[in-house]
Amino acid sequence: MAKSLFEQLGGIYRKESDYFIPCLTVSAVEEQPIGTWGQQHLDYLKQYRKATYTNLLTSGKLNTYLADINRQAQERFERLIEGLKQAQGITEQLKEENALEGVQYLNNIRACAREIVNEEIIYA
Numbered sequence: 001m002a003k004s005l006f007e008q009l010g011g012i013y014r015k016e017s018d019y020f021i022p023c024l025t026v027s028a029v030e031e032q033p034i035g036t037w038g039q040q041h042l043d044y045l046k047q048y049r050k051a052t053y054t055n056l057l058t059s060g061k062l063n064t065y066l067a068d069i070n071r072q073a074q075e076r077f078e079r080l081i082e083g084l085k086q087a088q089g090i091t092e093q094l095k096e097e098n099a100l101e102g103v104q105y106l107n108n109i110r111a112c113a114r115e116i117v118n119e120e121i122i123y124a
Helices: 035-048 050-059 062-088 092-097 099-122
Strands: 013-016 019-022
Touching: 035 050, 035 062, 035 099, 050 062, 062 099, 092 099
Parallel strands: none
Antiparallel strands: 013 019
């Protein structure tokens, strides 16, 4: 009997009753923390980009991909916060003089930065 393409590429089968089942394994990769940004992107992939999610999952690259997305998003978020603070003139002196107003400005800046990161990286 001629070998299948799977066997030609080094694959093996195991016999279960009257059936031959291919022995498939996923290579073990080191799990990396994916963080909140990575988790949001994972949810997005599962819901709206199922083919991309399946390809990354079956190739064993999903965790690495999500960890990279998390790193990129966190770096972008931090850069945006610093840039927006400078653009709006938020200084340590303002925070010391009027703490409540400083907190309001910072919360607004964080919300704006979060929306930008979501638009550019997470849901793109």
